[in-house]
Amino acid sequence: MQEPTFLILTALAAQPLHGYGVIQSVTDLSAGDVKLRPGTLYGALDRLAEQGMIEVDREEAIEGRLRRYYRLSETGATTLQEQATRLHRNAAAAESQLGKRPGFTLGLTGA
Amino acid sequence: MQEPTFLILTALAAQPLHGYGVIQSVTDLSAGDVKLRPGTLYGALDRLAEQGMIEVDREEAIEGRLRRYYRLSETGATTLQEQATRLHRNAAAAESQLGKRPGFTLGLTGA
DNA sequence: CTCACATACTACGGTTGACGTTATATGGTG
DNA sequence: CACCATATAACGTCAACCGTAGTATGTGAG
Numbered sequence: 001m002q003e004p005t006f007l008i009l010t011a012l013a014a015q016p017l018h019g020y021g022v023i024q025s026v027t028d029l030s031a032g033d034v035k036l037r038p039g040t041l042y043g044a045l046d047r048l049a050e051q052g053m054i055e056v057d058r059e060e061a062i063e064g065r066l067r068r069y070y071r072l073s074e075t076g077a078t079t080l081q082e083q084a085t086r087l088h089r090n091a092a093a094a095e096s097q098l099g100k101r102p103g104f105t106l107g108l109t110g111a
Numbered sequence: 112m113q114e115p116t117f118l119i120l121t122a123l124a125a126q127p128l129h130g131y132g133v134i135q136s137v138t139d140l141s142a143g144d145v146k147l148r149p150g151t152l153y154g155a156l157d158r159l160a161e162q163g164m165i166e167v168d169r170e171e172a173i174e175g176r177l178r179r180y181y182r183l184s185e186t187g188a189t190t191l192q193e194q195a196t197r198l199h200r201n202a203a204a205a206e207s208q209l210g211k212r213p214g215f216t217l218g219l220t221g222a
Numbered sequence: 223c224t225c226a227c228a229t230a231c232t233a234c235g236g237t238t239g240a241c242g243t244t245a246t247a248t249g250g251t252g
Numbered sequence: 253c254a255c256c257a258t259a260t261a262a263c264g265t266c267a268a269c270c271g272t273a274g275t276a277t278g279t280g281a282g
Binding site: 002005040043047063065 | 242243247
């Protein structure tokens with residue numbers, strides 16, 4: 001699972017959101033590092049719904065514009081938790097390996 | 112950056128390795144979850160070398176077989192550390208959001 | 223001797239997922 | 253009227269990963 005997909009699931013974990021709300025939430029959660037484009041978002045939403053990770057919560061018509069709210073399914077929540085654990089493990093492995101790096105001086109010159 | 116690429120950089124962080132050694136190291140580091148195929152590995156190695164993340168350390172001819180050792184560059188080490196931090200942040204965000212999940216009963220039935 | 227297996231790299235084709243852009247539709251602002 | 257923010261849909265493109273097969277050598281089993 002890639003970062004945009006992971007963050008979309010993360011955004012939907014706390015409460016149902018419509019597409020545009022997901023874009024804003026993901027920007028927040030990633031401290032501005034990830035800004036979803038429509039092509040990425042709606043493609044991912046369709047895919048995740050097909051996979052049963054998310055479900056349509058409800059649809060609202062606000063001033064002629066359709067708002068489709070999605071919510072995280074139980075399957076999606078379980079998968080997200082697993083992925084989060086995996087991310088933690090990978091990050092820890094990288095930091096551990098970097099610590100073994102020869103010449104890893106942390107800015108010191110060998111003093 | 113995707114998981115296989117991240118783990119290849121992680122494998123090379125502690126010491127130079129040749130391709131096959133990377134496959135074994137990644138299997139170890141990921142507790143068997145990620146088994147790199149040649150197509151994934153050598154494609155990634157070429158790409159990472161082009162990007163300056165890794166460098167050819169040395170080449171050895173062992174019993175007619177070529178062994179090409181790669182090492183992580185300074186750029187690669189910095190990038191890997193950044194990615195590790197990002198992974199930790201994303202994992203923490205997901206877990207935090209999951210904690211806010213309505214009906215997040217942790218197996219309880221509401222008693 | 224032959225076959226299978228581990229080591230080690232190369233080459234090719236296919237699929238997925240993210241990306242960028244454009245189009246549609248409406249209300250508010252200048 | 254033009255422009256911007258909201259909100260979704262529908263393209264085409266590209267990067268990255270995946271699987272398989274091929275080349276080559278040494279070792280151990282049958």
